[in-house]
Amino acid sequence: MSTYVLGIESTAHTLGMAIVDEKLNILSDVREVYRPSRSLGIDPHDAAEYLSKKAGYVFKETLKKASVTVEDIDAIAYSMGPGLGPCLRIGATIARLLSCKYNKPLYPVHHAIGHIELVRLYYNLNNPLVILVSGGHTLISSFTNNRWRVYGETLDITLGNLLDMFAREIGLGFPGGPKVEELASKGSRYIELPYTIKGTNLQFSGLLTNVVSLYKKNIYTLKDLALSLQETAFSMLVEASERALTQLNNDSIAVTGGVASNDRLYAMLVEMGEEHGLKVYRLPKRLNSDNGVQIAVVGLKMYLSNVEPVDVENAIIKQRWRLDEVEVVWR
Amino acid sequence: MEISYINEIMEKGRLIHRGAEAILYLVDFLGTKAILKLRTSKKYRNKELDNLLRRRRTAREANILYHLYKNNFPAPKLYYVNLERNAIIMEYLEGLVLKEYISKLENSDELYKIGYDIGKLVAHLHNLNVIHNDLATRNFIVTKEKRIYLIDFGLSMFSHEYKEKALDIDVFKRVLDVTHPDECDMIFDTFIQVYTKNALDSKETINFYYKLSKMGRYHIRGG
Numbered sequence: 092m093s094t095y096v097l098g099i100e101s102t103a104h105t106l107g108m109a110i111v112d113e114k115l116n117i118l119s120d121v122r123e124v125y126r127p128s129r130s131l132g133i134d135p136h137d138a139a140e141y142l143s144k145k146a147g148y149v150f151k152e153t154l155k156k157a158s159v160t161v162e163d164i165d166a167i168a169y170s171m172g173p174g175l176g177p178c179l180r181i182g183a184t185i186a187r188l189l190s191c192k193y194n195k196p197l198y199p200v201h202h203a204i205g206h207i208e209l210v211r212l213y214y215n216l217n218n219p220l221v222i223l224v225s226g227g228h229t230l231i232s233s234f235t236n237n238r239w240r241v242y243g244e245t246l247d248i249t250l251g252n253l254l255d256m257f258a259r260e261i262g263l264g265f266p267g268g269p270k271v272e273e274l275a276s277k278g279s280r281y282i283e284l285p286y287t288i289k290g291t292n293l294q295f296s297g298l299l300t301n302v303v304s305l306y307k308k309n310i311y312t313l314k315d316l317a318l319s320l321q322e323t324a325f326s327m328l329v330e331a332s333e334r335a336l337t338q339l340n341n342d343s344i345a346v347t348g349g350v351a352s353n354d355r356l357y358a359m360l361v362e363m364g365e366e367h368g369l370k371v372y373r374l375p376k377r378l379n380s381d382n383g384v385q386i387a388v389v390g391l392k393m394y395l396s397n398v399e400p401v402d403v404e405n406a407i408i409k410q411r412w413r414l415d416e417v418e419v420v421w422r
Numbered sequence: 423m424e425i426s427y428i429n430e431i432m433e434k435g436r437l438i439h440r441g442a443e444a445i446l447y448l449v450d451f452l453g454t455k456a457i458l459k460l461r462t463s464k465k466y467r468n469k470e471l472d473n474l475l476r477r478r479r480t481a482r483e484a485n486i487l488y489h490l491y492k493n494n495f496p497a498p499k500l501y502y503v504n505l506e507r508n509a510i511i512m513e514y515l516e517g518l519v520l521k522e523y524i525s526k527l528e529n530s531d532e533l534y535k536i537g538y539d540i541g542k543l544v545a546h547l548h549n550l551n552v553i554h555n556d557l558a559t560r561n562f563i564v565t566k567e568k569r570i571y572l573i574d575f576g577l578s579m580f581s582h583e584y585k586e587k588a589l590d591i592d593v594f595k596r597v598l599d600v601t602h603p604d605e606c607d608m609i610f611d612t613f614i615q616v617y618t619k620n621a622l623d624s625k626e627t628i629n630f631y632y633k634l635s636k637m638g639r640y641h642i643r644g645g
Contacts (some may be wrong), residue, residue, distance in 0.1 A: 323471065329466055334442040334443075359466040
């Protein structure tokens with residue numbers, strides 16, 4: 092008899108559902124992504140409305156692709172937070188509904204722990220330094236005393252925000268990361284930009300303001316600005332990661348989250364890792380961005396470790412929820 | 423001073439620490455025991471950015487060390503700087519790194535003294551308009567006489583802004599939280615009291631620090 096866990100992700104623009112089995116096989120992974128208009132960022136209510144309209148379709152596809160019936164599912168996991176309230180509520184509502192209707196145990200999952208545990212379990216890593224870079228997070232974490240401790244993080248905006256907001260300013264649209272990466276790959280000249288690092292913590296907002304004002308002056312090419320932005324921001328992150336590494340005893344490096352798909356960032360981390368004799372792991376690109384799999388794998392671990400499920404009335408959401416608040420009892 | 427001389431004392435010296443941005447050697451500099459700090463090139467970094475960062479940080483660190491020396495602040499004395507080689511030669515301080523010193527402590531009264539001394543030290547630093555930017559417990563040295571010195575000004579800068587001072591304190595608290603979870607409160611509570619009493623603008627700084635620490639800093643995407 093196999094064990095099947097359904098994961099539901101809805102912290103921001105993605106509604107993702109996935110089914111995994113006890114061997115961590117991904118049986119299905121279905122997503123619908125809300126795209127804001129060119130000139131604006133995410134409107135949480137718009138996004139939530141979009142996600143709710145897609146929910147029925149995503150759920151049916153997830154079962155169909157996995158060739159699993161809803162009765163076969165052993166447990167349901169949903170992203171409890173952190174994220175945008177209206178979006179989180181969609182996922183939590185679906186999870187509560189399915190749990191009541193089909194009488195399945197319900198597990199709340201921290202979204203960032205989903206990203207982190209997915210890459211750790213995928214490559215069976217022992218003690219990685221994990222760099223999580225996305226639109227929602229920019230942090231450097233390592234596991235000690237049952238918690239994913241945060242050894243460094245952004246003190247203002249995230250790396251994903253930085254790239255998206257720059258892309259929006261120069262008219263590239265959303266999500267900006269891949270478009271900035273493509274533009275930067277054609278650049279040739281480095282333009283000096285503010286480089287702000289405080290120990291193992293980072294600040295990106297001064298960098299954003301500066302690069303946008305240089306763009307408006309119209310003296311540099313867009314590709315050189317994109318190159319300089321990436322080189323500066325990524326160097327800051329790699330330096331902070333290296334600083335964290337010198338204090339810890341990690342045996343590998345993992346990078347995850349949407350920005351992990353950037354090949355320049357990955358190449359820089361590989362070069363830094365080589366100096367320390369550490370391999371750098373990253374997931375197939377599709378699994379870096381938000382998805383139901385990351386929620387399902389944590390739910391599976393909780394279910395298999397006999398963690399007490401939550402009652403439907405306690406299946407709430409947490410818009411703000413620090414990674415290091417979560418005690419990892421299922422490992 | 424010739425670069426060849428720096429290379430020569432480096433080769434004769436002993437590598438004592440390989441950090442994230444520099445390598446430290448214990449050297450014999452003109453007959454005196456000293457630390458040679460070399461900012462080495464980072465392969466992962468864009469060449470121009472790499473050169474720029476190394477030169478700027480070396481120059482700034484030298485300026486700050488000299489400023490601190492002039493103001494009797496307990497930090498290594500600057501002996502010599504070379505911007506072509508991105509090299510700084512400074513006083514060698516003998517002692518234990520605070521991180522290890524804390525882990526070897528047997529009685530908790532000492533933790534208050536550490537909090538007290540560091541509170542005074544950081545207030546003094548900030549009163550000189552210097553922000554350290556990496557107040558980790560591996561960046562303090564405790565000598566045999568139990569005097570505490572601050573080292574590694576590689577990320578430091580001049581600023582009188584209370585927000586920057588608050589960030590300095592925030593970094594210190596974060597490091598205590600993760601590296602010394604059991605001792606953190608005892609050290610930090612005393613630190614804050616003493617800092618408040620001794621630092622200029624401490625009210626603004628501390629208020630802003632509390633604001634920072636409450637933010638939780640989980641940024642929701644979309645902005």
